[in-house]
Amino acid sequence: MAKLAKTCTLRLTTTKLYFILSEKVVNGGIAIWCELTQGHFFNEYNMDGYSEEFNEIYLDLTPDNLLRSLKSSQNAKSIKIKLTKKHAPCLTFEVELPSLSSNSRLVTHDIPVNVIPHRLWDDYKEPDMPDFDVSIYMPPLKLLRSVVDRMKNLSNFVLLSANQRGQMKVKVQTDLVTVTTYFNDLDHPTWRRDDSQSQEDRGSLQRDPAQFAEVHVDIRKLAQFLSSQQVNPLKVICNIVDNRIAHFFLLHEDVSLQYFMPVVST
Structure with missing residues (x-):
């Protein structure tokens, strides 16, 4: 903190x-x-x-x-x-x-x-869990931190995207260069949804598993978040609401932490 x-x-x-x-x-x-x-x-x-x-x-x-x-x-x-x-x-x-x-x-x-x-x-009050489009377990934070630290010298923003087939992309793009790092074979959590939800509210359940949800976020805020994690979480979940918000959920036997990061205009 x-x-x-x-x-x-x-x-x-x-x-x-x-x-x-x-x-x-x-x-x-x-x-x-x-x-x-x-x-x-x-x-x-x-x-x-x-x-x-x-x-x-x-x-x-x-x-x-x-x-x-x-x-x-x-x-x-x-x-x-x-x-x-x-x-x-x-x-x-x-x-x-x-x-x-x-x-x-x-x-x-x-x-x-x-x-x-x-x-x-x-x-x-505790923030509401977002009605996310994609939920995925993140790659090792140390590896992701190394990638983002290199990218932050190229751009102020990073495009974070993922789908339900275990694929995640981290991308920066400028007039001179485009750099993308791919992570594959990532697991995704199984969430229990309320059966009373409307069809519209359960839109993510009907989403094509290969379709990517994405967010543009401040790369320095993302790097700050990754560098601050010293609790060695057992798992880290990334929930993405397409073009709206990234929600990170860190799970540890003693601590749980939710981190909400909004999108930015590029």
């Missing part, structure tokens, strides 16, 4: 944590929804939210500040995270570090946060 956004929202519930970035996709912004199960990360977890009915907390913060606190705590014996109020609301990290003596050292980091009032929570 620190590589993808200067600020984000941290949503805390009794069972999960969410990192959320919700820019206006229609205006060229990106949207991110990252979900973590708290039981995978904490030995003890207690929270008291807005109310008994709405037992949640929403905080605006700078992820880079959070990253620095965690990096400095890599050798810690224990870390306790608390929401405190000092000069302003803070996420306070109480870090117990090993010492040469029998006593441990306690280091405290205070990260300023902004508590989001309940009336604004609806602005941070």
Whole structure:
């Protein structure tokens, strides 16, 4: 998140944590929804939210500040995270570090946060899964990142296209050169669709498997997204709504992340 956004929202519930970035996709912004199960990360977890009915907390913060606190705590014996109020609301990290003596050292980091009032929570709902035209498992991200890093020296935009026959193309085109990288034999996930959907809504199910769906996206945003992936996801799904949006779904045993990237005009 620190590589993808200067600020984000941290949503805390009794069972999960969410990192959320919700820019206006229609205006060229990106949207991110990252979900973590708290039981995978904490030995003890207690929270008291807005109310008994709405037992949640929403905080605006700078992820880079959070990253620095965690990096400095890599050798810690224990870390306790608390929401405190000092000069302003803070996420306070109480870090117990090993010492040469029998006593441990306690280091405290205070990260300023902004508590989001309940009336604004609806602005941070999980994005809807797009009614995609093509859904495909992506090639290894390290390989794709290498391709995109080379292409970004040629153009500001990249054409990403795929079909249901396991084919994906990554292409840049200028007045002087056209470069295309092909990936074949990629698997595609099987999604269960609601039987109540109309025929129009299920258009992607009737789509010719050989027909490509495509999106033009900002190549630097795509490169930034690929370079930020350090969680080593088990699988990455790319959903494409033809000429509208690219939706990336990263699956990991501890983390799931959705990344929405809008198309750009070329």
